[in-house]
Amino acid sequence: MTSAQASALLDRYFAGESTLAEEAQLRHYFCAGDVDPDLAHYAPLFAYWTAASDVTAPRKSRPARRLPLRWLAAVAVALALVLVANGWQRPTQPLSAFPIAEAKPVDWSKYxxxxxxxxxxxxxxxxxxxxxxxxxxxxxxxxxxxxxxxxxx
Amino acid sequence: MDHFTHLIHSVRDRLYRLALRVVNDADEAQDVVQDVLVKSWNKREEIARLDNPPAWLMRMTQHQAIDRLRAGQVRSAREREAAGPDLDPRTPYRLAASSDSLSHIHRIIQQLPTDQRTVLHLREVEGMEYREIAEVTRLSPEQVKVYLHRGRTRLRTLLRQENIA
The missing domain is CATH 1.20.5 (Single alpha-helices involved in coiled-coils or other helix-helix interfaces)
Structure with a gap:
């Protein structure tokens, strides 16, 4: 592609009138290295688009977040202490408070x-x-x- | 299931690139793709009946990414409000910090409105026809053309202002 052709294509490109094939030609022109000095300042733009096309999604899944085990252990201990203290301080119910089923009187006379x-x-x-x-x-x-x-x- | 797995393998990179273009953060983009994959798995039978499943997945990714971007912007706005006035994003310090021309261009592209950026991305990176872009973005082909023209013109202007082109 000559410099004049590249320049004309650039005008179409910035006007949004170029086809995909023409845009591929432009990219190829600017990435080939032999660029007209007057147009060289556009080269980074096309290099950028090329680089952006090479970006891929990370294949490795991100490491799972580690559980803060120390904090969890501390919370567990604190919870256990609270429960123990609560149980210790809770007054035990007197035996009389428990409901007891009344036994039915046995009619021994029939025996x-x-x-x-x-x-x-x-x-x-x-x-x-x-x-x-x-x-x-x-x-x-x-x-x-x-x-x-x-x-x- | 094999059909679905094959479909996902064939579009996963495209979904990630699109999400990355919108949210501009690798972790966020991965989360977006993950959400899309989970939702699409739940609708796999419906997807299998579609004419163009990749376009549907791309559209879903775009919506999901925009939602996440908005949520992030709301969060950032609150953080900025709490932290006080921020530096101008185009201060000399920041320009010097991203002296590499590609990262410079990337930063300029990220300044474009989301719609223009998305249309540009689908055209320049994914090499999609106007009709395909319209299907993903739910814009008309004419709107796609206008967005593309505006995006490229804006890019040219910004590049000139930044003395890159």
Missing amino acids: EITDQKEAYRVLRAALKTASTELNRGPRITVRELRQATEALR
Whole structure:
């Protein structure tokens, strides 16, 4: 491209009348290096557009913001202290304040034995159980004493 | 899902560049794209039925970026109010601080109104036709042409004022 052609294209360019192809020609002219000294002052402009076209989005994601662990730890400790102090100072409720369900009275009369034979049988079973359990305790005691005595020998 | 993943891979850089153009901050731009991707995932079935899903994603990115920019401007205005008067953005100190010509041009472009900047970006960086830009920005093709003309003219004027061109 001659200087005259470049100059004419520049006029079209600044008037907003140039085509994309003509603008590419201008860019090529100014970036090629062999520029007319009278037009050289426009070279940085086209160099700028070329450089701007080469900009790409950063591929690496930005590092995630680090959590201020020290601050978080300090806040956690302070929170724990507040909770402990709050629990310490809170008056415990008296037992009487807790609601307790009232037990229904048991009607034992319906379990009352009226038959003599049945009463005898129940009494006998109860006495037998009591006798067995009463004998069990001394047996265990005697056995353990015997083991202790043997161990002491 | 594969279709959606392929779509996102194909447009992700474009979405990021557009968001970056509007909000002019890499972290904010990433957040914008992330928001757009999350929202588009929730609407993936609807997107799959669209005629031009990339244009829809670009439009969504533009809206999201403008919303974020406005929120940031409101925040900045409050901060400036609290901090007192700021320096003129075109003070010699700031010019000297960005002596590199490309960053200088970048700063000048960022001075353009958001609409002009967006149209310029879509044309110059993404190489889009007027019709495609109109679809993304919801402007008419004629408006796109006018915005492009005004943007480039303004850019030329600002470049001359800054003694770059």
